[in-house]
Every structure is written in structure tokens, then in C-alpha cells.
Amino acid sequence: MFEIVEQPIELDRLxxxxxxxxxxxIATFLGTTRDNNAGREVIHLxxxxxxxxxxxxxxxxxxxxxxxxxxxxxxxxxxxxxxAIGEVSxxxxxxxxxxDAAFAxxxxxxxxxxxxxxxxxxxxxxxxxxxxxxxxxxxxxxEELAAR
Amino acid sequence: xxxxxxxxxxxxxxxxAAELTRELTGPTTVGEVWEALRRERPALAGFAGSIAFAVxxxxxxxxxxxxxxxxxxxIPPVSGGYSRSCLKSSSSR
Numbered sequence: 001m002f003e004i005v006e007q008p009i010e011l012d013r014l015x016x017x018x019x020x021x022x023x024x025x026i027a028t029f030l031g032t033t034r035d036n037n038a039g040r041e042v043i044h045l046x047x048x049x050x051x052x053x054x055x056x057x058x059x060x061x062x063x064x065x066x067x068x069x070x071x072x073x074x075x076x077x078x079x080x081x082x083x084a085i086g087e088v089s090x091x092x093x094x095x096x097x098x099x100d101a102a103f104a105x106x107x108x109x110x111x112x113x114x115x116x117x118x119x120x121x122x123x124x125x126x127x128x129x130x131x132x133x134x135x136x137x138x139x140x141x142x143e144e145l146a147a148r
Numbered sequence: 149x150x151x152x153x154x155x156x157x158x159x160x161x162x163x164x165a166a167e168l169t170r171e172l173t174g175p176t177t178v179g180e181v182w183e184a185l186r187r188e189r190p191a192l193a194g195f196a197g198s199i200a201f202a203v204x205x206x207x208x209x210x211x212x213x214x215x216x217x218x219x220x221x222x223i224p225p226v227s228g229g230y231s232r233s234c235l236k237s238s239s240s241r
Contacts, residue, residue, distance in 0.1 A: 048157050050221055053205040118202070118223050120157035131158040131224065 001075040002058040004051050004119075009077045009091045018073040023095035027102035029110045031090040033083050037132075042123045047080040047089060050118040054078070057117045061109050069105035071096040076109060078119055089121075149173070151214050153181070154221040159199065162191040163222075178203060178220055179210030185222075199224055 001017035011030075018026055033045045062074035072095040079089050092109050096102035121132045149172045155163040163185070170181065178201045186193040201208050202221040214220055 048160075050154065050156050050202075050205075050223070053202055053221065056205055114226065116207075116226070118156065118221075118226055120224065120226060122157070 002055055003077045004049050004054060005077060005079055006081045009079055009088050011091060014075050014077055014091050014093050017075040018093045018095040020072045020095050023072045024097055025099040025102040026093055026095045027106040029092045029106050030088045033085050033087055033089055035085045037123055040125050042125060044124050045083050046122040048120050049080045054117050054119050061112045065105040065109050069101045071101050071105040074109060149216040152219045157224050159222050159224050162195055163189060175213050178212050178214060181220060197225055
């Protein structure tokens, strides 16, 4: 299950989507909207996607996680549009035979998503707004993304 | 030859459009398309961040030549940031 939605993410459905009789663990990650960044008070957030490409990249991350960590199933849902503080903007569920693989694959999926999936976040403050770019510095390695 | 251009987030705002089309007369790379846009739209020229390119929803490098009916997207840094550490680097570049 890979989706981009404009309404609150349905967590039950996400978890159900990865449930398997041969799984002994489901790990989940929820990214929630924070009320501050770099010392500024954030009022709400706004997410924008390149939906066709973002979905394709999300599916690819799921397939890569299954291959690398031998997990059973991966589901990723990202919300776009205006998201209030404290709500879930991205949710990932991974089922696996055992918990170690489930945790590792879940961590991999959210890290990878933040690196390559074309979804952008705009923070709205009192009296201002800003598109959030790289948080770890350095230029975007366009050539490296292309070289995958 | 006609190509479709798509802009997102900060680049959409600076381009003043989510989509544009362009007619090209000869072989053109995505990097050249971007440079032409920057000459044409000062707000894009002023964009200090770096960008990635996608053609038909796949990341490509700036030297990729566009084809008729291609969808070329200009991708500003994504919300979690590009991290060099986890991307496969290319030794040829």
C-alpha cells in the first residue's frame, strides 16, 4: 500500500495492509508535524508532492526494503496539503518474521523517503513562511540521484 | 519537438507556473533547458539552492538529452534534505 492522501492518514488501514500470517512483528513510524523549527514557532505545515513520481519512488523504497531486510510487507502513506501541528504527515508500517528486521527496514524506509521522494514541506510562521530544503547542508547531488 | 515542464514548491512559486511547454528545435539537454529558463525568468535565476532533474518521473543528470513529449521536472531539495551519505555515488562523475 503506497498512497499520497489529502486527509488524515488512516493508521488502522495502514497496519492492516502489512498484516501477514507469517509475520511476528509489525514496526511503524509516524512523522508528526512539530510546532517549532530552529527556534521559530510553526503555526502549521503545508506539503506538496510530485505525486506520480513520489508514488513510484515510494514503491521502489518498499521493494528495496523487502529485498535488503527480508521483511514481508511495507506500506507507506504520505499526507499532503495543509497539516495542523501534532498530526501525522507520513506513516510507514513494516511486517517481518521478527522485530529486528522490522525495525531496521522501517528506519531505512523513512530515511530513504526523506532523501529521494519528491515531497516538499513549507513551514508557516506568524508573519512568514519558508520551504524547507536540505537540513544536513550541502548542495543537492543531482548527478548522484540520477546515478542510482 | 515539444516538451512539458513541471515545477514544484519553491520553484513553482518562482516560475509563476506549475507547468509550461516549450518547443525545441535541436538536441537539448535538461541542463540547457534549465539555463534557458533562468535567463527567461529572473526569479529562477535568483534561486540559490541546487536542484535535481527528472525526465518522465525518473531522476536524470543534467546532461540527459530530452526527447519529444518528455515531461521534464525541476526538483528543489526535498523536505528531509538530500543526503550524500545514503545515495550511491557515481565514480564516473
